[in-house]
């Protein structure tokens with residue numbers, strides 16, 4: 001294999017290594033955290049707060065309604081216990097009592113709406129918690145599978161690294177330095193010649209350049225983009 005060919009091979013290993021390392025990182029991230037589970041936990045916290053707020057609204061409205069009923073009862077008792085004899089005063093009390101009863105009816109309708117809201121909030125809270133339990137048991141079921149994937153991925157990465165070490169041990173230091181520099185600056189560092197043009201920047205090569213690329217042992221660089229061009 002020419003020195004350029006070896007660099008091309010090194011690039012293939014590096015590409016595979018990067019892909020395997022990314023997959024490994026992804027599997028490890030899935031083992032450590034679960035965005036979906038986090039989302040469901042946030043959702044449950046929100047539902048819990050909403051449920052508490054709905055309960056508080058309902059309790060406040062019930063207290064208000066109880067107070068009104070107590071006042072109506074007292075007024076009613078006072079009206080008929082014979083302690084008030086002035087007809088004008090009795091009539092005023094009668095009006096007050098009717099007004100109070102109308103308010104109680106209106107409050108009761110509001111109470112009904114609040115009760116429904118509290119029930120709906122409680123149901124949403126239960127559902128949010130059930131969704132967490134579902135996801136957790138799902139994760140528990142997949143845990144073994146994920147661990148197996150992680151082990152396989154780690155083995156691939158180790159194999160890639162061994163391949164890379166073996167190959168690069170036989171590559172001259174200046175060639176390695178050139179490859180690393182180009183890989184950082186103009187990835188991919190090594191490209192194939194395509195129809196007598198550079199596979200990287202597509203600049204057409206003259207006949208002598210094409211011949212050099214085909215026969216040279218040392219890496220030949222494109223005059224347009226600096227990449228190493230191999231047959």
Ligand SMILES: [Zn+2]
Pocket residue numbers: 198199200201202203222223224225226227
């Ligand atoms: Zn080029």
